[in-house]
Amino acid sequence: MTRGLEPMLDPLPMQVLSAVLPHMPVLLRTGARTLGDVRRLPRAGITRRFDKSLLRALDQAYGLQPEAHLWVELPESFLTKLELPFRVEHAPELLVGARKMLLQMCGWLAARHAGITAFTLHWWHDSMRSKDAGTGGSLVVRTAVAMRDIDHLFRLLSEHLSKVTLLAPVGDLELAATEVHALHEVSASLLPDTVLERETVGMLQERLAARFGPEKVCRPIVGDDNRLEWICTWRSASEKRPRKPGPPSRYPAPSFVLAEPLRLSVRDGRPQYQGPLKLLAGPHAVEDGWWHRDEAKRESHVVVRDYWIAWSDHAGPLWIYQTRLESDSAWWLHGSFS
Incomplete structure (x- = not known):
């Protein structure tokens, strides 16, 4: 367990952890009030009396298990509807609501790295209409190449709506992406x-x-x-x-560097970080800074270390080092790789 988290998390009210909320009445009757109280309950009893999600959430909060985040999955097709705040009698006035829907569609296209060559705008007439007007109408807008430029699509829709005559007041709109194509874009800056x-x-x-x-x-x-x-x-x-x-250097540099190196515990001569670490490559000796001295703090910044690339079953590849000037030859975590 990450020792630095215990004094910070234990005093917190237990309801700060969302997984506790469904079991609040039972936990209150057991006398639990803080996260530390819940954590000190028998683990086997928590598993039997509650579901496994409570124990998993506790372990993730205290750094015993990695957090697994769910990916946001976009729908395969785009279809959105909008109820207008007022009844529209002239087609160009539909652009006020249509632009909001176009922004949503362009955001969906950007997330899918795609463009569009055709989209369809449907409108539905108000219920208080003549029988000859029908339920509504539609308009298909096409482009020469796949794109998701909101300004260009808005101008195209505006040109098409300027030629449309509404047979009855419109109360609802619907926008659908009709023809979607993947875009291979290169961002240079x-x-x-x-x-x-x-x-x-x-x-x-x-x-x-x-x-x-x-x-x-x-x-x-x-x-x-x-x-x-x-x-x-x-x-x-x-x-x-x-x-x-x-x-x-011929050694890879870490993607992320800690602001302050984290001292690692050692067991049986092996550094530990959420379990034992496996040394993959090293040592990469660094001896520098003999000339660097902070006169204000009266300290020298001499660095004499052996860097290693280590593997953690929970955190992946890590950038650690062992000091060679100190008498205890401590191990430190300095960075990680993406």
Whole structure:
């Protein structure tokens, strides 16, 4: 169990865990009031008296089991309906409600990495209509290529509705994606294409620095320091770019680095993290920082470590190290791989 979680979670009211709520009356009669009280109940009794989800939720909250999140599964087809707040007598006025439905459809298309070449707008007449008007009508809008540009689709729908005459007031709308195709897109930048067409990223940084001040716009600089804590620094965007870092290490760098390394327990000479760790590759010796001293804190940042890639059955590949300067040669968790 992660020891750091116990003093923080045990005093909390037990109802903060949603899995406890269905069993609150029974747990209150047992005298339980906090998560610590529930955790101290016999595990076998919890399994017999309650369902397994309560015990699983407790273990996940205390770090004994990994959390398994359910993927959001989108429907295979798109169909949405909308009741208009007022009765519409002219077709162009349907655009007010239709735009909301188009936004939903474009969001669905973006999540599926798809575009559309045809969609259908249905409208339903108000119940107080003449018999000759019928129940409603529909309109199919097509595009030359698959797309999900909301502005272009809205303009196309507007052009088509301008030619439609409603036979009776409309109260409800329905939008369906008729022809959907996969899109193979390549994203080259996090910045909008319209910005990149007018100026480069460097020009944009300079303009923002001039507007908000040089200290407000920074960029990350990866140096040639072998210590993970100081390998990346933030510099003002207006500063001259430093020299390029040295050749990369032959060892992979972790995807995520802890702000503070976590000391690991050791059992039978093996480091532990939610169970024993298996050393896969290493050691990668790091000896650096002899020149780095914080005069304000009167401390040196010398690093003498042996890094290893370790495997955890619960957390996957981890980046751990063993100190070589301290007398106890402790093991520490420093990062993980995605």
